[in-house]
Amino acid sequence: xxxxxxxxxxxxxxxxxxxxxxxxxxxxxxxxxxxxxxxxxxxxxxxxxxxxxxxxxxxxxxxxxxxxxxxxxxxxxxxxxxxxxxxxxxxxxxxxxxxxxxxxxxxxxxxxxxxxxxxxxxxxxxxxxxxxxxxxxxxxxxxxxxxxxxxxxxxxxxxxxxxxxxxxxxxxxxxx
Numbered sequence: 801x802x803x804x805x806x807x808x809x810x811x812x813x814x815x816x817x818x819x820x821x822x823x824x825x826x827x828x829x830x831x832x833x834x835x836x837x838x839x840x841x842x843x844x845x846x847x848x849x850x851x852x853x854x855x856x857x858x859x860x861x862x863x864x865x866x867x868x869x870x871x872x873x874x875x876x877x878x879x880x881x882x883x884x885x886x887x888x889x890x891x892x893x894x895x896x897x898x899x900x901x902x903x904x905x906x907x908x909x910x911x912x913x914x915x916x917x918x919x920x921x922x923x924x925x926x927x928x929x930x931x932x933x934x935x936x937x938x939x940x941x942x943x944x945x946x947x948x949x950x951x952x953x954x955x956x957x958x959x960x961x962x963x964x965x966x967x968x969x970x971x972x973x974x975x976x
Contacts, residue, residue: 811891819894822901824863827852831860835870835889842884861887868893906970913963922951931956 813833820828827850834849835841841849846857864870873886922937923929924944931954932940942951 811894815898816889816891816894819869819897820864823867823869823897824860827856828860828864831857832864832869832889835887836891840873840886840888842886846887861885867897869897902970902973906967906974909963909967909970913960913967916956916960916963921954921956923954924949924951 813836816832816836817829820832830850830852831846834846838845843854843857843861846852846861847854850857861870861872865872869890870887871890872888875884875886876882877884920934921931922934922942923931924947926944926947926949929944929946929949932944932951937951940951943949944951
């Protein structure tokens, strides 16, 4: 898959639960853990196990399916001619999901780093108020537009250092 060897983790119940919760909420955890235990299951089997509404089960399964965390085989019942969906958990795809999320977070951290590193900020010192870029502060004649206090230079060196450290830690997980 390219990148999955980065994590080299076993997809245990805790990791599976966190990913399921992130994608589709708390009820998704019950479904994923059931699928892990059973190997595969139909909508009706999941319904019997969880007691959830069938529509909710389907919504959750399709959310998980969109991230390839679960897979399904569609079969037609010979008697009723209705489709039967056999769902199964795909632990190898969970690792890929985690890698993609880390890459996404890395991109967001880099954007924030660039913003922090390339701007001077001004702040009034009131916790409820925002910090402002130099251009905005100048437009406001160095007065806070919320509380009216004088805007002082805001030292964001600690934020830049923290962002640089976090970016570095994540980048170490991705070989170039």
